[in-house]
Amino acid sequence: MINLLMLPILIPLVTAIVLIFIGKNVFWQRTVSVISTIGTVLASIFLVRYVHLYGIQTLDLGSWQAPFGITLVSDMLSALLVLTTSVIALAVLFYSFRTIGVEREKYYYYSVFQFMIVGVNGAFTTGDIFNLFVFFEVMLMSSYVLLVLGGTKIQLRESIKYILVNVISSALFVISVAYLYSVTGTLNMAHLSVRIADVEQPGIITVVAILFLIVFGLKGAIFPLYFWLPGSYYAPPAPVLALFGALLTKVGVYSIMRTYTLLFYHETGYTHAILGGLSLITIIVGVIGAIAYWDIRKIVIYNIIVAVGVITYGISVMTPESLEGSVFYLIHDMIIKASLFLLVGIIAYITGTNRLKEFSGLIKTYPLLGWTFFIAALSLAGVPPFSGFVGKVLIARAGFAEGEMIGALIVLLSSLLVLYSVMKIFINGFWGEPKAYEKKPIGSLFAPAVFLIILSVFYGVSVEWIKPFFAQAADVLVDPTIYIEAVLKE
Template sequence: MINLPLFPIILPFLFAILLLFFKDNIRVQRSLTCIGLVISLVAALFLVAKVKADGIQALTLGSWPAPFGISMVSDMFSALLVTTTLLLTLCVVIYSFTAIGKERERFFYYPAILFMVTGVNGAFTTGDIFNMFVFFEVLLIASYVLIVLGGEKRQLRESMKYILVNVISSALFVITVAFLYSVIGTLNMADISVKIAQIGQPGIITVIAILMLIVFGVKGSIFPLYFWLPGSYAAPPIPVLALFGALLTKVGVYAIMRTYTLFFVHDIGFTHEILYVLSILTIIAGCIGALAYFDLKQIIIYNIVIAVGVILFGAAQMNESGLSGAVFYLIHDMLIKGALFLLIGIIIYVTGTSNLRKMGGLMKTHAPLGWIYLIAAFGLAGIPPLSGFIGKLLIVKGAFEADHVWGSIILLLSSLIVLLSVIRIFIYAFWGEPVALPKTERRPYRRMMIPAVVLVVLSVFYGVGTEWLMPYMTDAANVLLQPSIYIDAVLKE
C-alpha cells in the first residue's frame, strides 16, 4: 500500500529542510518551493481520487495496530482541505515573488511557509489527538517566524500578543488532552469516540468538550476569543496575511468540527447549543467590525471572523444539509479569502495606502483589477451562482430543518452586511474622482494579478461546478454525520 496520506505532509517538510541550505540563492529557493508544492498538490489530488474510489485511507505508523500506533487518516473532509491548502499556498508563493521583497525572501521566508504547510496538513490528517497538538505547534512556530519577518515595529508589537495568546491556548490544549486521557485512557481519535460511547457522556466529558471549544476557539477566532486576531493579522505583509487568513483560522475550525462530530455527540442539547449560540455571536461581532473600519485589511480580516461563525453555525446543526454546507463553505472561504487578500495587496501597492478615504477613481487606471475584485466581492457575499451562495443555502436549509429559524435570519442578514462591507471598498477605491497615485511599475502589478485572478477563477468554477463537486461534499459530510465510518476505517486495521 502506498502511504498516500503522508505525502502532502512529508513532501513540504523535506523541501523546507532542503531550502535551508540555499539561504542566499533566491532563485533556487523560489524554484524548489514551487516544485515541492506542485508535487505535493499532485499527490493530494491522487489522494482525493483514492478516497473517492476506495473509501477512507488510514495507516498506523511503525507497524503497530490501531489504537496503539499513531494513526494518519485521510477521509474526504481532510483530503479536500489538504488539497485546497496546497493550491492556495502555491498561488500565494507565486504572488510573493513580486510582493514580499528580497530582504524577507533571504531570511527563511519560503522554508517557514513550507513548515507551516506541513503543520496545517498534518493537523488535517492526523487521527491522534495528541498528534494534532504537535502539528498545531509545528504550524504555530513557523507562523511566529512569518509574523516577525522584516522586523517592523508594528510587527514586533503585534507578534508579542499573537505568541502569548497561542502559548496560553497550547498549554490549555495539553491540559485538556491530559484530562481526556485520564478519563478515557487513549489518544487515538477513533478509539476515543468508541470509549466515550461506551460510558455515555458523563459530566466530565462535557467539561472537556467545552475546554476543547475554548482551545480551538482561540485558534479559530470565535466570539469572544477573536480579540487578538485583527491586530495580529494586519501587522505582517500581505502574502503572510493571505496565508494566515485563509489557512490558520480554518485549522481551528476543522478541529472543532472534527471533535464535535466524532467525540462529543451524546449531549448535543448542551455542547452544540453552546456552539450554535457562539457561532451567531461570532457572526454579529464580525459584522460590526467589518462595518466599523475604513482600512482595507481590517475589513477583510473581520470578514474572516464572520466566515468562522457561518461555518460553525452549519456544523452546529448536526444534520446532512448543515454539515455539507459547512464543508462546502469552509473550502469556498479558503479560496475566496486568499483571492481577496491578494487583491487588496495589489490595491495597496497601486495606491500606497490601505486607508479607503485616501483612494478613488482606480477604475480609470486599473479597470481589470476593479472587475476582478468585484467578482471576488460578490463571491464572498454569496451572490448566486457563485460559491458563497451554495454553501450558505445548504447551511440555512440545515438550520430550518433543525428549527433554528432566528439563526438563519441572522445568517442571511449577515450576507447583506458582508456585501455592504466589500462593496464599500469597491465604491471608495474604484469610483469617484481619481486621486494622485504614487509612481509604481506596471510589471509587478501584472505579475501580482496572475495568482489573484487564478484564485478568483477557481472560486467561480467552484460555485458554477457545484453539481460535479457535490458528491465529494456529501462524502465529507457523511463521515462527520456517521462517526462509525471513520471508526471502522481506523480500527479495522
C-alpha cells in the same frame, strides 16, 4: 498507494529542510519551493481521487496498528482540505516573489513557509488527538516567524500578543488532552469516540468538550476569543496575511468540526447549544467590525470572523444538510479569503495605503483589477451562482428545518451586510474621481489572485459535478461509525 497520505506532509517537510541548507541563494529557494509545492498539489489531487474511489485511507506509522500507534487518516474532508491548502500555498508562493522582499527571502522565508504547510496538512490528516497538538505547534511556530520576519514596529508589537495568546491556548490544549486521556485511556480519535460512547459522556467529558471549544475557539477566532486576530493579522505583509487568513483560523474550525462530530456528539444539548450561540454572536461581531472600518485590510480581516461564525453555526445545527453546508463553505472561504487578501495587497501596492478614504477611481487605470475584485466581493457575500451561496443556503435551510429561525436569519442577513462591507471598497476605491497614481506593472501579482478567483467561480458553478465529493465528506461527519470502522479495521 496508501503512502500517498504521507506525501502532502513529507514533500513540504523535506523541502523546508533542504531550503535551510540552500541558505541565501534566493533563486534556488524560489525554484525548489515552486517545484515542491506543485508536487504537493499533484499528490493532493491524486489523494482526493483515491479516497473518492476507494474510501477512507489510513496509515499506521511504525507498524503499530490503531489505536496503539500513530495513525494518519485521510477521509474526503481531510483530502479536500489538504488539496485546498496546497493550491492556496502555490498561489501565495508566486505572489511572494514580487512582494515579500529579498531581505525576508534571505532569512529563510520559503523554508518557514513550507514548515507551515507541514503543520496545516498534518493537522488535517492526523487521526490522533495528541498529534493534532503537535502539528498545531509546527504550524504556530512557523506563523510566529512569518509574523515577525522583517522586524517592523507593528510586527514586533503584535507578535507579542499573538505568541502570548497561542502559548496559553497550547497549554490549555495539553491539559484538555490529559483530561481526555485520564477518562478514556486512549489518544486515537476513532478509539476515543468508541470509549466516550461506552462511558455515555459523563459530566467530565462535557467539561473536556468545552475546554476543547475554548482551545480551538482561540485558534479559530470565535467570540469572545477573537480579540487577538484583527491586530495580529494586520501586521504581516500581504502574502503572509493571505496564508494566515486562508489557513490558520480554518485549522481551528476544522478541529471543532472533527471533535464535535466524532468525539462529543453523544449529548449535544449543552455543548452544541453553546457552540451555536457563540457562533451567532461571532457573526454579528464580525459584521459590525467589517462595516465600521474604512481600512481595506481590516474590512477583509473582520470578514474572516463572520465566516468562522457561519461555519461553526452549521456544525452546531448538526444535521446532514448543515454539515455538508459547513464543509462547502469552509473550502469556499479558504479560497476566497486568500484571493481577497492578494487583491487588497495589490491595491495597497498601487496606492501606497490601506485607508479607503485616501484613494479612489482605480477602475479607470486598472479596470481588470476592479472587476475581478467585484466578482470576489459577490462570491464572498454568497450571491448566486458564486461559491458562497451554496454553503450558506444549506446551513440556513438546515437551521430553518430544525426550528432555528433566529440563527438561520442571522446567517442570511449577514450576507447582505458582508456584501455592503466589501462593496464599500469597490464603490469608494474603484469609482469616484481618479487620483494621480504612478502606473505600476501588476501582472505577476495579479495572476495568482485571478487564478484563485477563477477557481472560486468554478467551485460555485460546478456544484452538481463536485457535490458527490462533499456528500462523501459530510457522510463521515454525520455517521462517525464510517470513520471508526476504517481506522480500527472493525
